[in-house]
Amino acid sequence: MAHYEKPDYWSLKARKEGYPARSVYKLKEMDERFGLFKPISGTRAACTKVLDLGAAPGSWSLYTLRRTGGFLVAADLAPLSRQYDQGLFGGPNVSFIQGDITSEETKAAILSQGPFTLVFSDAAPATTGNSSVDTLRSFALAEAALEYAEAALVPGGNFVVKVFQGGDTAGLLKRIREGFKTGKSFKPTACRSESFETYYLGLGYGTGSAG
Ligand SMILES: C[S@@+](CC[C@H](N)C(=O)[O-])C[C@H]1O[C@@H](n2cnc3c(N)ncnc32)[C@H](O)[C@@H]1O
Secondary structure, three states, X not given: OOOOOOOOHHHHHHHHOOOOOOOHHHHHHHHHHHOOOOOOOOOOHHHOEEEEEOOOOOHHHHHHHHHHOOEEXXXXXXXXXOOOOOOHHHOOOEEEEEOOOOOHHHHHHHHOOOOEEEEEEOOOOOOOOOHHHHHHHHHHHHHHHHHHHHHHEEEEEEEEEEEXXXXXXXXXXXXXXXXXXXXXXXXXXXXXXXXXXXXXXEEEEOOOOOO
């Protein structure tokens, strides 16, 4: 029998507010708390260019477009859902790349559209049930996301990445702290309490302890 999960508070709220996934409230909370989309001094607000890695079904992308009106590059193995987008994903300021963000081909396609003022990744592998395989895969996605940020963020730009317990997460946070003015770990309220996920943030690229 198919497993049916009853929609929770956040999923119902997302549907009502026109987002395909509850994850939008994680980004919203981090934005309200850390000012992720704040214009970077020395650049114009109109220059906002966001890279959304692991973007499908598209809540973080929709939030970005509604919030900034800037340019968005989104990438995922799966297509974005058009159920709530009101035509936004077909607009001239959106570029969607369907592919594996760890592949060289996708990397080249994404980086050719940089630089970015904000890079975030909510990418998560399909779970296999084998926790060491799942941990390795999710850590590889988080590392890949940091490599995009290091390759394509403008000075002062921000970075957010989903991480799961396991892998060298301490090493990842250390690298973020070296590259950004501030590096921190944050678990949004909308994360399921039983979930091992958390988010690492890098704020102010190029002004960290190594910069
Ligand atoms: C939790 S969902 C992202 C939800 C999204 N932030 C939203 O708000 O709608 C994780 C996504 O990561 C994507 N993903 C996993 N591995 C990937 C890979 N190697 N390359 C690209 N996308 C990947 C999955 O296809 C899935 O759509």
